[in-house]
Amino acid sequence: xxxxxxxxxxxxxxxxxxxxxxxxxxxxxxxxxxxxxxxxxxxxxxxxxxxxxxxxxxxxxxxxxxxxxxxxxxxxxxxxxxxxxxxxxxxxxxxxxxxxxxxxxxxxxxxxxxxxxxxxxxxxxxxxxxxxxxxxxxxxxxxxxxxxxxxxxxxxxxxxxxxxxxxxxxxxxxxxxxxxxxxxxxxxxxxxxxxxxxxxxxxxxxxxxxxxxxxxxxxxxxxxxxxxxxxxxxxxxxxxxxxxxxxxxxxxxxxxxxxxxxxxxxxxxxxxxxxxxxx
Amino acid sequence: xxxxxxxxxxxxxxxxxxxxxxxxxxxxxxxxxxxxxxxxxxxxxxxxxxxxxxxxxxxxxxxxxxxxxxxxxxxxxxxxxxxxxxxxxxxxxxxxxxxxxxxxxxxxxxxxxxxxxxxxxxxxxxxxxxxxxxxxxxxxxxxxxxxxxxxxxxxxxxxxxxxxxxxxxxxxxxxxxxxxxxxxxxxxxxxxxxxxxxxxxxxxxxxxxxxxxxxxxxxxxxxxxxxxxxxxxxxxxxxxxxxxxxxxxxxxxxxxxxxxxxxxxxxxxxxxxxxxxxxxxxxxxxxxxxxxxxxxxxxxxxxxx
Numbered sequence: 238x239x240x241x242x243x244x245x246x247x248x249x250x251x252x253x254x255x256x257x258x259x260x261x262x263x264x265x266x267x268x269x270x271x272x273x274x275x276x277x278x279x280x281x282x283x284x285x286x287x288x289x290x291x292x293x294x295x296x297x298x299x300x301x302x303x304x305x306x307x308x309x310x311x312x313x314x315x316x317x318x319x320x321x322x323x324x325x326x327x328x329x330x331x332x333x334x335x336x337x338x339x340x341x342x343x344x345x346x347x348x349x350x351x352x353x354x355x356x357x358x359x360x361x362x363x364x365x366x367x368x369x370x371x372x373x374x375x376x377x378x379x380x381x382x383x384x385x386x387x388x389x390x391x392x393x394x395x396x397x398x399x400x401x402x403x404x405x406x407x408x409x410x411x412x413x414x415x416x417x418x419x420x421x422x423x424x425x426x427x428x429x430x431x432x433x434x435x436x437x438x439x440x441x442x443x444x445x446x447x448x449x450x451x452x453x454x455x456x457x458x459x460x461x462x463x464x465x466x467x468x469x470x471x472x473x474x475x476x477x478x479x480x481x482x483x484x485x486x487x488x489x490x491x492x493x494x495x496x497x498x499x500x501x502x503x504x505x506x507x508x509x510x511x512x513x514x515x516x
Numbered sequence: 517x518x519x520x521x522x523x524x525x526x527x528x529x530x531x532x533x534x535x536x537x538x539x540x541x542x543x544x545x546x547x548x549x550x551x552x553x554x555x556x557x558x559x560x561x562x563x564x565x566x567x568x569x570x571x572x573x574x575x576x577x578x579x580x581x582x583x584x585x586x587x588x589x590x591x592x593x594x595x596x597x598x599x600x601x602x603x604x605x606x607x608x609x610x611x612x613x614x615x616x617x618x619x620x621x622x623x624x625x626x627x628x629x630x631x632x633x634x635x636x637x638x639x640x641x642x643x644x645x646x647x648x649x650x651x652x653x654x655x656x657x658x659x660x661x662x663x664x665x666x667x668x669x670x671x672x673x674x675x676x677x678x679x680x681x682x683x684x685x686x687x688x689x690x691x692x693x694x695x696x697x698x699x700x701x702x703x704x705x706x707x708x709x710x711x712x713x714x715x716x717x718x719x720x721x722x723x724x725x726x727x728x729x730x731x732x733x734x735x736x737x738x739x740x741x742x743x744x745x746x747x748x749x750x751x752x753x754x755x756x757x758x759x760x761x762x763x764x765x766x767x768x769x770x771x772x773x774x775x776x777x778x779x780x781x782x783x784x785x786x787x788x789x790x791x792x793x794x795x796x797x798x799x800x801x802x803x804x805x806x807x808x809x810x811x812x813x814x815x816x817x818x819x820x821x
Contacts, residue, residue: 240626244618251609335605339615339665342569342601343622344594350622513572 241345241353249357254326258319258365262312266372269308270380273299300384301377302402306478308373309409313472317420317445318438319365324358324424325437328509332432332516341514351509355425355502362421363414370410388478395480409477412487416474419467419494420445422501429508432516467497520547522673522705523568527577529729530563537563538729541577545673545707545722550699552720552737553709556818560729561709562602565677568707569599581673595623599675603682604662608651612642615650616665623669636664640694656687663694674698675707680715688715695719717810727818741810746784750794751777751803758799765790779807 249255277299328351331337340350386402388395397405423444427437448468451459463469470490476483523545530538538560545551555561566572568579570590579586584593606615613633620628637646640660650658659679666674676695680688696719698704710716716723717737724734733740752758759778762770768782768790782790787804794801 240621244621247614248607248610248618251607251614253609334607335603336607338571338601338605339619340622341571342594342597342599343619344591344597345622346591511573514566515572 238349238353241349242356245353245357246360249323249327249361252323252326252330255323255361257322259368261315261319262365262368262372265312266308266369267376269311270304270373270376273304273307274380300381301374302384302386302399302406304377304381305370305373305406306386306388306409308377309369309413309474312369313413316365316369316417318442320362320417320420321424321438321441322434323361324421325428325441326434327354327358327425328428328505329431329434329437330428332514333434335516337514337516347510348506351506355422355505358421358425359418362417366410366414366417370406374406386478388480390475390478395478397478397480405477408482409474412474412477412491415491416467416471416494419471419497419501422498422505426501426505426508429505429512465493467494470494521545521580522547522582523551523707524580525564525568525577526580528564528567528574528579529576530560530567530572531575536729538567538574538726541726541729541731543724543731543734545705547672547705548699548703549722550695550706550708550720552716552723553707553726554713554716554723554814555709555711555726557711559726561711561726562677563729564726565599565601565675565707565709569597569601569675570594571601596670596672597675598623598666598669598671598673599677600659600662600666600679601675601677603655603678604658604665606650606658606661609649611649612637612646612653612661612664615661616668619665620668628668632668636667637661639667640664655682656684659683659687659691663691667698671704673705673707675709677709678711679708680710680712688712692719713810713814725814725818732818737810747779747781747807748787749774749777749779749803749805749807750790750801751805752794752799752801754799757797758794761794761797761799762790765793777803777805 331340341347383399383402385399386397386405388397420441424437424441427440428434431437445468448466452463452466452468470493473487473490473494476487476490521544523543525541525543528538528541528543529536541560541564543553543564553561553564563572567574568581568586570579570586579593581593581597586593606612607618610618613630616633616636617627620633634643634646637643640663642657642660642664645653645657650661653661659682663676663679666676679695680691683691692715695706695708699706699719699721706719708716708720720737722735723737723740725732750758750762755773755778759770759773762768762778762780767786768780770778770780772779780790784806791801791804
């Protein structure tokens with residue numbers, strides 16, 4: 238299995254499309270940081286709005302941690318697209334290239350090949366989210382320094398001490414990876430249906446858009462289904478900045494997301510094991 | 517030739533959207549065979565090969581390789597098998613060596629040794645380009661790389677689906693020689709699908725012909741062609757006079773006249789009498805050539821079906 242995974246990772250990281258996501262991250266994050274640097278403290282002041290009149294703010298709140306959180310919030314909508322770009326190509330790409338005929342005639346079960354591909358997809362997803370973490374926090378620390386974390390959410394303000402920053406961000410990015418694995422699993426499933434990578438990307442984004450609409454529209458007809466949609470729990474990483482941490486909510490969201498990933502992986506396995514390779 | 521059966525299909529069948537593309541196919545390939553698998557385009561050859569290599573699931577029947585049922589014991593059945601299905605496709609963005617490593621590791625469960633890869637690439641004349649990305653390869657080079665990756669794990673059975681497709685005459689000759697070398701020098705059983713009859717005639721020891729998904733005939737190439745040996749080409753002058761005489765003969769039946777002579781269907785025992793009659797009538801008989809053409813045989817069998 239290790240050998241299979243090694244070559245799946247090798248194939249994944251030898252393709253140029255794998256680096257599109259990293260390239261976007263490497264361009265967008267420095268650009269945002271540079272913009273914020275030019276803006277100075279005005280950005281935080283604008284965000285805090287009238288709260289400034291009620292509180293006496295001291296110390297550096299315009300720091301790497303606050304900015305990383307802002308970047309994560311704004312990039313979060315776009316990350317699924319970057320993930321489906323690679324995850325959607327994992328099986329469909331082999332079909333397009335005709336290489337299923339090279340690998341599936343070998344004395345290795347299809348389940349093992351699929352599992353190696355799935356593991357490589359999850360590793361890619363984690364590496365992209367970690368690249369966002371490293372870029373935004375690393376570059377942020379260099380440009381803005383450290384300080385307490387300012388969390389602005391839904392009109393409420395939370396300030397977390399600097400000493401908690403590493404733990405909070407480690408938790409946030411771990412939850413972000415967990416959540417993005419659902420997107421990767423969805424694109425991976427769609428990838429098993431077709432013979433080109435465009436279909437899985439469009440289908441994944443289509444499902445996300447529909448689910449997001451249903452998740453975010455507070456219409457009573459959708460109320461019963463909302464807790465079961467993965468998009469309702471997709472921003473679970475934001476709960477890493479709540480004070481105090483609500484572990485039961487985090488566990489519930491992780492449960493729903495984990496169930497989605499497992500179900501999607503099992504569906505892909507069932508399809509792939511019986512699929513006729515005609516390409 | 518050994519009588520051990522290395523590949524057997526039993527009542528193999530497949531349908532697509534209600535259309536039967538392979539029906540009740542029973543093939544037997546023996547150890548040491550170069551088994552020619554013939555059929556016109558769309559006869560079901562590739563579908564059969566895909567079923568044999570577990571790329572598609574049969575609707576009916578089963579496949580046994582080295583005595584192992586492919587469905588129940590896939591990994592053991594395919595352990596000593598290699599193949600190229602239709603055209604050889606590779607990871608174009610990787611080098612030949614990387615492609616060989618990927619393909620080999622799936623069979624060997626470890627990365628194949630560099631020396632072994634070098635030997636296989638050398639055998640097909642690709643040593644100089646081993647480090648180049650496969651996207652820079654010509655079709656013929658990819659075909660040769662396909663054979664190299666098939667040889668990497670020392671298979672006992674190689675399944676080649678139209679291996680000379682798209683090759684120039686020199687490339688076709690090289691592949692034919694390679695197939696002959698694998699069978700005679702290395703003792704590998706070769707299952708060779710083709711619609712190029714000349715190719716199969718030159719290398720195959722046994723063959724099967726399928727048409728519209730049905731098996732038409734199967735057996736030793738020599739025996740099958742011998743059954744067609746009642747046709748001879750009579751090279752005779754003057755041709756017109758000889759033609760009139762042959763048309764009058766009860767024992768012979770003129771099929772057609774051609775540049776090289778008159779094609780006649782006749783019982784072998786009656787050939788001396790036919791020659792004597794021609795000579796007595798003043799014709800000069802230069803040659804009587806028994807026709808042993810796979811092409812004629814193939815056409816007669818597929819037309820009958």
